[in-house]
Amino acid sequence: MSLLAVSNLAKHYRRGGKPFAAVDDVSFEIGPAETLALAGPSGSGKSTIARLVSRLLEPDSGRIDFEGTDFLALSGARLRARRARLQMVFQDPLAAFNPRATVARVLDDPLRVHGIAPRAERPRRIAALLERVGLDAGLTARAIHEISGGQRQRIAIARAIATRPSLVVLDEAVSALDVSVRGQILELLLDLQRQERIAYLFISHDLGVIRAVAHRVVILDAGRVAESGDARTVIASPQSAIGKALVAATPKLGRTSQDAS
Ligand SMILES: Nc1ncnc2c1ncn2[C@@H]1O[C@H](COP(=O)(O)OP(=O)(O)OP(=O)(O)O)[C@@H](O)[C@H]1O
Structure with missing residues (x-):
């Protein structure tokens, strides 16, 4: 059974008076002790999904099941108790x-x-x-x-x-760090995952980092899932136009050295 199952999630904002979908029919699952990365260009909906999953924002529609419960239906003490099991780390502490x-x-x-x-x-x-x-x-x-x-x-x-927690949402958590510190923090995250079986929803615009830490990746484009799959396979051979563009924009992926350090 999955730890987190996100189904048909949608969130609309208004831009210039007109509604637009920041997150549009997004579905994915994360298993225990698994790292799922969300990748995509700026504005593709990554942070909005992080905030929806953490219940800092309410979706317009869709469903989130966490640890076998309907997470969106929880409130009060039951929500607080379950929230302890789902934590967030942001880019800028x-x-x-x-x-x-x-x-x-x-x-x-x-x-x-x-x-x-x-x-x-x-x-x-x-x-x-x-x-x-x-x-x-x-x-x-x-x-x-x-x-x-x-x-x-x-x-x-x-x-x-x-x-x-059983799940930690990391929203660009290593993006502001310089390269050597970033490598150490990624090592710490991997070590915690091994020791404590924590799953990560790992949001990053850096495919090199994603390839180094994630098991699977979901690539977003304008709020929709463009493609998803095994992280190394998708990054080695992207099928969607946005996946190809993201890989092409990350020249260091061509190198065989440690991406995370
Ligand atoms: N509170 C808000 N009101 C209106 N529009 C918003 C709001 N928050 C986000 N948006 C818009 O929703 C879209 C998705 O934003 P989001 O921050 O989720 O993208 P992102 O992929 O995390 O981008 P980045 O990598 O730049 O952080 C963007 O077009 C953004 O401008």
């Missing part, structure tokens, strides 16, 4: 967190809000989370704005895994 908050505060919040651990136990949990993402426990008193971009993204990942 400075925008996602209060930059003046301490690392300890950012990691304490999900443990408290979701009742994961009593107050006395939380400092130990926070130290364990920091260790899990390769950071020193000495960082806890530092403010988010004081640490490096790579450290911030590790904190965002630590925060996401604090509630033991």
